[in-house]
Amino acid sequence: MSQGTLEQLRGKLDVINMQLLELLSERAAIAQQIGHEKEKQGVPKFDPVREQRMLEELAARNSGPFDDNTIRQLFKQIFQASLNLQQTDVKKQLLVSRKRQKEDTVVQLGEASVGGGKPMMVAGPCSVESYEQVRQVAAALKQAGVTVMRGGAFKPRTSPYDFQGLGIEGLKILKEVADEFGLKTISEIVDPAHIELACDYIDVIQIGARNMQNFELLKAAGDVRTPILLKRGLAATIDEFLHAAEYIVSRGNTQVMLIERGIRTYEKATRNTLDISAVPILKQESHLPVLVDVTHSTGRKDILAPCAKAALAAGADGIMVEVHPNPAVALSDAAQQLNIEEFNRFYNEVQQSGLFHSLSVR
Ligand SMILES: C=C(O[C@@H]1C=C(C(=O)O)C=C[C@H]1O)C(=O)O
Secondary structure: OOEEEEHHHHHHHHHHHHHHHHHHHHHHHHHHHHHHHHHHHHHOOOOHHHHHHHHHHHHHOOOOOOHHHHHHHHHHHHHHHHHHOOOHHHHHHOOOOOOOOOOOOOEEEEEEEEOOOOEEEEOOOEEEHHHHHHHHHHHHHHOOOOOOEEEOOOOOOOOOOOOOOOOOOHHHHHHHHHHHHHEEEEEEOOOOOHHHOOOOOOOEEEEEHHHHOOHHHHHHHHHOOEEEEEEEOOOOHHHHHHHHHHHHHOOOOOOEEEEOOOEEEEEOOOOEEEOOHHHHHHHHHHHEEEEEEEHHHOOHHHHHHHHHHHHHOOOOEEEEEEEEOOHHOOOOOOOOOOOOHHHHHHHHHHHHHOOOOHHHHH
């Protein structure tokens, strides 16, 4: 083939490209009009039946040289692009995204403004075991100046033979102790049917890592107005994490806090791998407060302080840590909970780092 022929053929393709572009644009404008019409009529934008029919017709009329499947794939791309044009911004940009809301969401928990620029500490036992146990922790937290206490009443345990938590009884203990010491409380709920009831006893409902994609639970959490602490799933990507938060916010509960708790990797030196990069990414991508659970992400007491400092340096709005009056006899997470003295040392070290002051002076 001579150089002249090649140029000539390419010239023809250039002309066809422009014709295709014009046709595609014309088609897209019509799809947009259809989108507006559907909006008015309140019908779904995606119409798989119509798409299927068009694909069949196109394949039937196809006389090559592209095979039928290639034609289907090419046109499916065009349909998808048209559908994207029809989708409103609400669908394309998540409510939890910075694109939708520039200002940080601040969740007020008594004196603590989570996400308001001054990082906060959440501490407490892994599980609520008894009134006395919770009371001892609450007294220590109060003395240390920590105003938000955690404590698990419903425990999603790996083994069904492990302590499963005190259930509603545990929530009642939390409330009684919190009222006595003027603390705010966080506890995990695992059953959508318990969400409303939980609002009577606790100040923040935690959705645990294992339930991050329990969509019925997320929907129930979105239907109440109690703040939610959403833990990142053990193998969840940041995108999946944000979509899980979207389930809650899209149903009207805007008081959502995200918490990184380590992800599962091949590393055995820590229980999970603390994904510190998730903190600045979540802060960039979303306006929701971001906390870091240093206990579950590391599973070891000796590196809690440096990990907490790293989290704060990366922009975390708060740290969560487990404290038990006597970790050796704890019914869950015995090896990784701090005793009260260790907690005080940990908290002092983190505070002395200067990272606990408001963001403006960090
Ligand atoms: C344009 C429409 O909306 C969407 C896009 C289609 C397309 O680009 O052809 C087809 C079906 C719908 O998923 C339509 O319903 O006709």
